[in-house]
Amino acid sequence: MKNPITAEEAVALIPDGASIMIGGFLGCGTPLRLIEALIAAGRKKLTIITNDTGRPNEGVGRLIHEDRVSHVIASHIGTNSETQQKMLDGTMRVDLVPQGTLAEQIRAAGYGLGGVLTKTGLGTLVAEAGEVVTLGGEQWLYEPPLKADFALIYADVADQVGNLTYRFTAHNFNPAMALAGATVIAEAREIVPVGSIAPDAVKTPGIVVHHLIAKA
Amino acid sequence: MSKDIILRRTARELRPNTLVNLGIGLPTGVANYVRPESGIFFQSENGLVGLGPRAVAGFENRALTDAGGGFATAVPGAMSIDSNLSFGLIRGGHVDTTVLGGLQVDEAGHLANWIVPGKMVPGMGGAMDLVACANRVIVAMQHTARGAFKIVPKCTLPLTADRRVTLIITEMAVIEPTEAGLILRERAPGVSIEQIREATEAVLIVDGEVAEMNLAA
Numbered sequence: 315m316k317n318p319i320t321a322e323e324a325v326a327l328i329p330d331g332a333s334i335m336i337g338g339f340l341g342c343g344t345p346l347r348l349i350e351a352l353i354a355a356g357r358k359k360l361t362i363i364t365n366d367t368g369r370p371n372e373g374v375g376r377l378i379h380e381d382r383v384s385h386v387i388a389s390h391i392g393t394n395s396e397t398q399q400k401m402l403d404g405t406m407r408v409d410l411v412p413q414g415t416l417a418e419q420i421r422a423a424g425y426g427l428g429g430v431l432t433k434t435g436l437g438t439l440v441a442e443a444g445e446v447v448t449l450g451g452e453q454w455l456y457e458p459p460l461k462a463d464f465a466l467i468y469a470d471v472a473d474q475v476g477n478l479t480y481r482f483t484a485h486n487f488n489p490a491m492a493l494a495g496a497t498v499i500a501e502a503r504e505i506v507p508v509g510s511i512a513p514d515a516v517k518t519p520g521i522v523v524h525h526l527i528a529k530a
Numbered sequence: 531m532s533k534d535i536i537l538r539r540t541a542r543e544l545r546p547n548t549l550v551n552l553g554i555g556l557p558t559g560v561a562n563y564v565r566p567e568s569g570i571f572f573q574s575e576n577g578l579v580g581l582g583p584r585a586v587a588g589f590e591n592r593a594l595t596d597a598g599g600g601f602a603t604a605v606p607g608a609m610s611i612d613s614n615l616s617f618g619l620i621r622g623g624h625v626d627t628t629v630l631g632g633l634q635v636d637e638a639g640h641l642a643n644w645i646v647p648g649k650m651v652p653g654m655g656g657a658m659d660l661v662a663c664a665n666r667v668i669v670a671m672q673h674t675a676r677g678a679f680k681i682v683p684k685c686t687l688p689l690t691a692d693r694r695v696t697l698i699i700t701e702m703a704v705i706e707p708t709e710a711g712l713i714l715r716e717r718a719p720g721v722s723i724e725q726i727r728e729a730t731e732a733v734l735i736v737d738g739e740v741a742e743m744n745l746a747a
Contacts, residue, residue: 339576339577339595340595340598341599342576342593342599365613366653389655390652390653391651391652391653392655398650398652401651402651408651410651410653412655412656412659413575413654413655414613414621414658414659414663415658417614421614433662434621434658434659434662434691435662437689438658438688438691439645440654470593481593481594482577482591482594482610483574483577483578483593483594483595483596483602484577484593485577485611486576486577486612486613487613488612490612490613517612
């Protein structure tokens with residue numbers, strides 16, 4: 315059984331300058347309570363690994379708006395003009411990564427793999443910044459594993475041992491990130507007694523979840 | 531009605547009983563011209579095989595969105611998936627056709643559609659994966675951008691992939707990039723080859739008859 319902790323207690327574990335994976339896709343499946351708690355606790359100089367940065371002052375965009383982030387690794391920032399502006403100004407470092415590459419780099423870290431070889435990005439700026447390898451006469455782009463100090467996960471249902479399920483398109487990066495963070499903190503829509511979730515429905519085993527946020 | 535021509539013509543390119551990914555923006559509208567009995571499943575790369583129309587107001591579910599973040603629906607037989615499976619479907623070649631917009635396409639059939647350095651930096655999202663890995667890549671776009679050429683000898687913007695796209699469909703023409711260059715295959719009703727050439731900076735090869743687009747549903 316997990317001991318429920320508050321979002322405030324959870325973010326007290328996270329120091330300034332930490333690298334943090336945050337689940338979600340344009341705010342869908344994003345742990346909003348944890349994001350607000352990070353802001354309230356005054357955390358800053360964070361490195362954020364996330365698919366996008368939401369919209370201005372919404373979702374992960376809250377952290378951007380409040381100037382808490384010094385480095386973003388994401389696949390798409392087109393919906394957040396503030397992220398784009400900070401990138402163009404040079405006030406925040408932004409690394410843009412193809413979405414499939416980002417997902418697989420995170421999975422590689424969590425699965426103990428040495429990285430991935432992909433065709434995505436060959437012949438583009440992505441390959442110029444990376445490493446092209448030739449195997450059996452065929453070219454591939456090597457992408458190293460990507461891990462983080464923390465992973466902040468949003469689940470649909472959690473049970474009291476931390477088993478997690480996800481709903482519809484709110485899975486996105488959450489299951490992969492739950493294996494790639496050194497410390498994994500999950501926020502769920504609902505927490506149910508152990509045994510309420512059928513084993514086949516569990517997508518993230520509670521044993522990899524370090525902290526489960528108490529209900530709001 | 532130029533948009534309507536692009537959407538109708540593009541819809542005719544989709545093959546029955548395949549997985550199709552439509553980009554955000556103009557390409558999304560192609561779904562409106564696809565018959566349900568076609569057996570086509572639309573992928574939403576944020577995590578759905580079997581994307582349906584936009585959600586009806588009042589029946590939105592905050593956990594069911596499309597790749598643009600809009601409230602979506604799922605069709606019967608749909609499956610929700612995580613990003614790894616979603617991009618495994620793309621990278622593994624299980625997506626038969628992807629339809630994307632373009633900023634530039636050139637004589638080599640190369641597409642640029644993800645960044646205008648120093649000005650617009652939306653990022654590539656899933657576009658590089660889709661263009662590099664889908665079986666067929668269709669660029670569906672306006673022929674020019676407010677008078678500026680989009681079909682050019684060589685892309686000046688950073689490429690999305692080094693792969694030659696399958697087809698370019700605009701409100702004026704259907705163009706097939708080949709090893710020999712860009713072949714003008716079809717023209718829109720009432721549009722002449724000369725008009726298409728005037729709107730195209732790249733060399734267009736006319737190889738036999740340039741048929742009028744079939745826009746039947």
